[in-house]
Amino acid sequence: xxxxxxxxxxxxxxxxxxxxxxxxxxxxxxxxxxxxxxxxxxxxxxxxxxxxxxxxxxxxxxxxxxxxxxxxxxxxxxxxxxxxxxxxxxxxxxxxxxxxxxxxxxxxxxxxxxxxxxxxxxxxxxxxxxxxxxxxxxxxxxxxxxxxxxxxxxxxxxxxxxxxxxxxxxxxxxxxxxxxxxxxxxxxxxxxxxxxxxxxxxxxxxxxxxxxxxxxxxxxxxxxxxxxxxxxxxxxxxxxxxxxxxxxxxxxxxxxxxxxxxxxxxxxxxxxxxxxxxxxxxxxxxxxxxxxxxxxxxxxxxxxxxxxxxxxxxxxxxxxxxxxxxxxxxx
Amino acid sequence: xxxxxxxxxxxxxxxxxxxxxxxxxxxxxxxxxxxxxxxxxxxxxxxxxxxxxxxxxxxxxxxxxxxxxxxxxxxxxxxxxxxxxxxxxxxxxxxxxxxxxxxxxxxxxxxxxxxxxxxxxxxxxxxxxxxxxxxxxxxxxxxxxxxxxxxxxxxxxxxxxxxxxxxxxxxxxxxxxxxxxxxxxxxxxxxxxxxxxxxxxxxxxxxxxxxxxxxxxxxxxxxxxxxxxxxxxxxxxxxxxxxxxxxxxxxxxxxxxxxxxxxxxxxxxxxxxxxxxxxxxxxxxxxxxxxxxxxxxxxxxxxxxxxxxxxxxxxxxxxxxxxxxxxxxxx
Numbered sequence: 001x002x003x004x005x006x007x008x009x010x011x012x013x014x015x016x017x018x019x020x021x022x023x024x025x026x027x028x029x030x031x032x033x034x035x036x037x038x039x040x041x042x043x044x045x046x047x048x049x050x051x052x053x054x055x056x057x058x059x060x061x062x063x064x065x066x067x068x069x070x071x072x073x074x075x076x077x078x079x080x081x082x083x084x085x086x087x088x089x090x091x092x093x094x095x096x097x098x099x100x101x102x103x104x105x106x107x108x109x110x111x112x113x114x115x116x117x118x119x120x121x122x123x124x125x126x127x128x129x130x131x132x133x134x135x136x137x138x139x140x141x142x143x144x145x146x147x148x149x150x151x152x153x154x155x156x157x158x159x160x161x162x163x164x165x166x167x168x169x170x171x172x173x174x175x176x177x178x179x180x181x182x183x184x185x186x187x188x189x190x191x192x193x194x195x196x197x198x199x200x201x202x203x204x205x206x207x208x209x210x211x212x213x214x215x216x217x218x219x220x221x222x223x224x225x226x227x228x229x230x231x232x233x234x235x236x237x238x239x240x241x242x243x244x245x246x247x248x249x250x251x252x253x254x255x256x257x258x259x260x261x262x263x264x265x266x267x268x269x270x271x272x273x274x275x276x277x278x279x280x281x282x283x284x285x286x287x288x289x290x291x292x293x294x295x296x297x298x299x300x301x302x303x304x305x306x307x308x309x310x311x312x313x314x315x316x317x318x319x320x321x322x323x324x325x326x327x328x329x330x331x
Numbered sequence: 332x333x334x335x336x337x338x339x340x341x342x343x344x345x346x347x348x349x350x351x352x353x354x355x356x357x358x359x360x361x362x363x364x365x366x367x368x369x370x371x372x373x374x375x376x377x378x379x380x381x382x383x384x385x386x387x388x389x390x391x392x393x394x395x396x397x398x399x400x401x402x403x404x405x406x407x408x409x410x411x412x413x414x415x416x417x418x419x420x421x422x423x424x425x426x427x428x429x430x431x432x433x434x435x436x437x438x439x440x441x442x443x444x445x446x447x448x449x450x451x452x453x454x455x456x457x458x459x460x461x462x463x464x465x466x467x468x469x470x471x472x473x474x475x476x477x478x479x480x481x482x483x484x485x486x487x488x489x490x491x492x493x494x495x496x497x498x499x500x501x502x503x504x505x506x507x508x509x510x511x512x513x514x515x516x517x518x519x520x521x522x523x524x525x526x527x528x529x530x531x532x533x534x535x536x537x538x539x540x541x542x543x544x545x546x547x548x549x550x551x552x553x554x555x556x557x558x559x560x561x562x563x564x565x566x567x568x569x570x571x572x573x574x575x576x577x578x579x580x581x582x583x584x585x586x587x588x589x590x591x592x593x594x595x596x597x598x599x600x601x602x603x604x605x606x607x608x609x610x611x612x613x614x615x616x617x618x619x620x621x622x623x624x625x626x627x628x629x630x631x632x633x634x635x636x637x638x639x640x641x642x643x644x645x646x647x648x649x650x651x652x653x654x655x656x657x658x659x660x661x662x
Contacts, residue, residue, distance in 0.1 A: 022564055025557075025560045025564070026357055026560065026561065026564055028557050081653070081654060081657045081662065084650075085417060085574075086416060086417070086449075086451055086574045086575060086577070086578045087578045087579075088575075089571060089572075089574050089575030089578075090575040090576070090577075090578040090579035090582075091575075091579070092575065093571075093572055093575040093576070093579075094575055094576060094579040094580070095579055118417075120417055121646050121647050121650045123646065183646070184642075184646075201645055201646050201649040201650070202646065202647075202649035202650035202652070202653045203646075203650060204650070204653050204657075207650060207654065226356075226359050229356045229357065230357065232568075233353055233356070233357055233564055233565065233568040234564065236567070236568035236571040236572065237563075237564040237567035237568045237571070239571045240420060240424075240567040240568070240570045240571045240574075241420075241424055241567065243416075243417045243420050243571075243574065244417060244419075244420030244421040244422075244423065244424040244425055245421070245424070245425060246417070246421075247417045247418045247420075247421040247639065247642075248418075248421035248422070248424075248425040248426055248635070249425070250642060250646075251421075251635070251638045251639050251641070251642035251643075252638065254641075254642050254645065254646070255638065255641070255642075265645055267649045268649075268653075270652075270656055273652075273653045273656050273657070274656050274657070274660050274662070277653070277656060277657035277660055277662035278660060278662045280657075280662065281657075281662040304579070304582070306658075307582045307583065307586065308578065308582050309654055309655075309657065309658040310582070310585075310586070310658060311515075311578075311581060311582035311585050311586075312582075312651060312654060312655075312658075313651075313654065313655040313658050313659075314532055314585065314596055315452050315454065315514070315515075315532050315533065315534075315581075315585070316452050316533075316651050317651040317652065317654075317655050318532040318533035318598045318599075319415075319452045319532070319533035319534060319535070319538060320643065320644075320647050320648040320651050321533070321601075321604075321648065322412070322533045322535050322599075322604045322608070323412060323538065323640055323643060323644070323648075324640075324643075324644040324648050325601055325604050325605050325608060326412045326535075326604070326605070326608035326611075326612075326640065327637075327640040327641060327643075327644050328644075329605050329608055329609060331412065331605070331608035331609045331611065331612040
């Protein structure tokens with residue numbers, strides 16, 4: 001297995017290690033998986049080619065990292081103003097997402113993938129100035145990836161895509177002066193607070209980021225039915241574990257960032273968020289026009305995403321507001 | 332296996348059926364599980380005794396249904412103004428919840444349980460009058476269970492606990508004039524909209540409701556290590572499936588309730604929610620004083636719950652607000 005992460009990336013490397021362990025446990029030791037970090041066999045963005053070509057058997061990565069090869073893969077990982085973690089499971093398992101992924105992955109990439117691992121709600125990013133209007137993005141040199149990178153460019157920022165493990169040195173050298181990566185646990189482990197002052201919510205660009213386990217499709221086809229079921233259930237079991245891992249450690253890490261590192265927490269103003277949503281909507285619709293695969297994927301995703309946002313505005317938003325009221329009242 | 336649900340309860344019976352299927356798949360057919368509905372072998376609230384005493388091997392139920400026997404079990408299922416679905420996974424898998432459950436379940440109930448299945452955000456319930464202030468609860472005869480039932484009594488409602496499958500006939504007969512059960516998918520399948528007019532958000536009483544698979548602890552102890560791993564991973568895989576099942580079907584069901592059945596959707600006012608939170612906080616603290624087990628469980632739960640709510644107010648609340656802004660802008 002090749003990962004798109006260093007061994008010590010919290011919440012991401014653990015997914016690969018858990019999957020490897022669960023496969024071994026469920027096969028009673030018959031199948032073992034050796035986990036290699038980004039850079040050991042291949043780089044973070046090269047794991048898909050390595051597995052598709054058979055250099056490695058499987059990977060764990062974000063489908064967003066396929067941006068240079070087939071960008072619509074990001075629908076299976078993250079989309080700005082998109083689905084939260086459980087909604088992504090909803091679309092993948094019940095809304096046809098898994099079948100829509102199988103076809104292009106087999107035909108374009110020689111891969112079979114299982115959604116596995118969800119960061120949950122991310123943060124908008126780290127800045128050295130306050131963001132009070134869209135104009136404040138102008139001239140910022142920000143690490144921002146995929147759809148969000150294009151959105152940031154359209155609102156005037158200078159957005160660059162940098163592999164996760166190189167962000168810290170880019171901030172240190174001044175090559176960038178702002179970044180987003182994930183959320184409190186992983187961001188604090190990367191030390192971004194050492195070179196920036198403000199940590200902004202909400203993660204409009206990654207309401208959730210789903211990872212995936214991918215196998216070489218010829219290897220997959222040669223597995224027995226029982227071995228296929230072991231892979232499928234190991235991925236879903238590791239998915240459950242990871243869904244709990246992020247909220248546990250994120251909450252503790254945020255306390256540490258605020259209380260021990262003096263990070264100043266901010267939220268984007270409503271008009272900034274509305275403008276980002278409108279620009280995102282255009283960028284996502286353009287991405288959908290990549291090819292026939294992406295048109296079909298987008299139609300399915302958009303149908304459920306709009307239904308989910310309508311539901312969530314009625315059900316989830318009032319619930320999180322109620323919990324905030326409870327917290328503010330000390331209850 | 333005995334379930335606390337009828338065969339046709341969407342989103343709940345499917346957890347039991349999926350667990351049974353996954354155990355069979357992972358054991359390559361060596362272990363088979365026959366699923367019995369509530370009332371076939373024992374009633375919904377009697378599944379714990381049946382399994383503890385060995386009449387059945389395992390169950391799927393809400394730990395809330397242990398209220399008559401050991402009410403603190405509700406910490407492993409749902410608590411008013413408590414944890415959302417992924418936070419519950421966080422506390423169970425990483426915050427010590429599973430170990431805290433093992434001890435009393437073994438010593439008091441002769442059971443070994445795995446958290447399995449999460450409804451996600453629920454609704455506050457169905458009413459025939461609008462709720463504009465706490466006074467509007469006075470005199471209402473409402474089906475409401477566990478901690479929430481006690482909270483409703485303290486704010487003046489007449490709250491009764493009724494097994495899920497008997498709620499519809501209780502509304503029909505006029506024995507109750509309001510109810511809560513779950514969320515759009517299960518509630519609409521139960522037809523509550525036929526006898527009530529207003530459907531209120533948010534589900535303060537069940538931010539999430541976690542189910543559990545429970546095994547007779549002597550049976551559990553006699554399983555081989557490999558069989559134990561099959562049970563554990565089957566439960567976690569079924570958990571992933573169910574986490575996606577609810578948001579998919581809930582969103583569709585809510586559209587149907589509003590567009591085809593003319594249900595009027597409402598949200599409790601802020602001051603009502605704050606008062607419910609304060610009363611909940613008292614009731615939960617009293618429940619914690621049940622025994623030494625519950626004191627230890629509450630201390631762990633409360634520590635993470637307060638951390639999670641502080642985090643969520645900073646991170647999740649702004650994100651759901653941002654998605655609402657996007658939805659309102661048609662983006």
